[in-house]
Amino acid sequence: MSKVFVDVGMSLDGFIAGLNGGPKNPLGDGGIKIHDWMFKQIAFLSHLKLEGGESNNVDNNMIETIFNRIGANIMGKRMFEEGEASWPEESPFHCPVFVLTHEKRKPWERPGGTTFYFTDEDINIVLEKAKESASEKDVRISGGAKTIQQYLNAGLIDEFSIHIAPIIIGAGVRLFEHLDMRKFSFEISEAVNSPTVTHIFYRVKN
């Protein structure tokens, strides 16, 4: 049975992106720094068909493990639009991606196994379709913040991992707001130490 998980980078002051994000400014002002640790790792760079990077460290292994479990993604319209402008032709997902949007658009198939499906159906129905596509693998709620918050408030997330960068960016898009705490709570599974980022894994009780 597919699990539904969130895996997201966050600054110490709680932001997952800077201000003024958009197709021409992916991750917003200063937001790229939240992912500095990731951009150093082979497991991430090779996903974008880029050369170089480090391996054999806790961060690289973690990225590999997370990528390997993903059978389908769900993302918001703004995250898709930001990414569409900057992903290489071979999109870095290699599996179905469901984009929550009111825009009517036919499925968009990319080389390398990524197909984007555009839908304005109820988030429960989209999740069911994503689970079916993922088969024995898991479904990642990729973001942005609003999409994650919607799924948390609907009690549909099983696991939540956060990679806390040791930086303060001062302003941007907050991960934890607009949440209904009667709907879910977090329990720590594990925190993993690394020199560049702190990984925390939570189980979500709905």
Added chain:
Amino acid sequence: MSKVFVDVGMSLDGFIAGLNGGPKNPLGDGGIKIHDWMFKQIAFLSHLKLEGGESNNVDNNMIETIFNRIGANIMGKRMFEEGEASWPEESPFHCPVFVLTHEKRKPWERPGGTTFYFTDEDINIVLEKAKESASEKDVRISGGAKTIQQYLNAGLIDEFSIHIAPIIIGAGVRLFEHLDMRKFSFEISEAVNSPTVTHIFYRVKN
């Protein structure tokens, strides 16, 4: 040479206290939950002359280590006023406490080795006095948020530890705001896993 450190509990959404804090509502609405992990530990309870609690776990050992290094505290006026209303007669500091306030008040000596000194001098001068009092031990900037932010922005903190509780309180007093990031940055020393809270230790580069 004394180190200057901050050690503080925070919710996952970045709050160190809830809304409406004050002498009659210490830590604000829901703020007490941030410290749930601590209130279970002998090392903390015995400091308040309370019975019971757990020992022989990573959280208890950590509290013990932190308490043992403190030779003097510096705190803001509001933190003092909240505490004054709820600490036992034997205040839980057992060393000098410098309170930043414009109120003129004579030093207040409590049983068990705590003396509160009230001062409106420059924060640099207060820190020098605290270091002198602490002798070979360290100085803790105890809080609240504004006092911590003042000392961070002045480039006067050496080490910063945060205990991230797996809870979201939605509103309250934020730890990381009003900060001037040109003045300092954080480097991870270590993250320590526990089932109830995640401890992260940072070095501060000024």
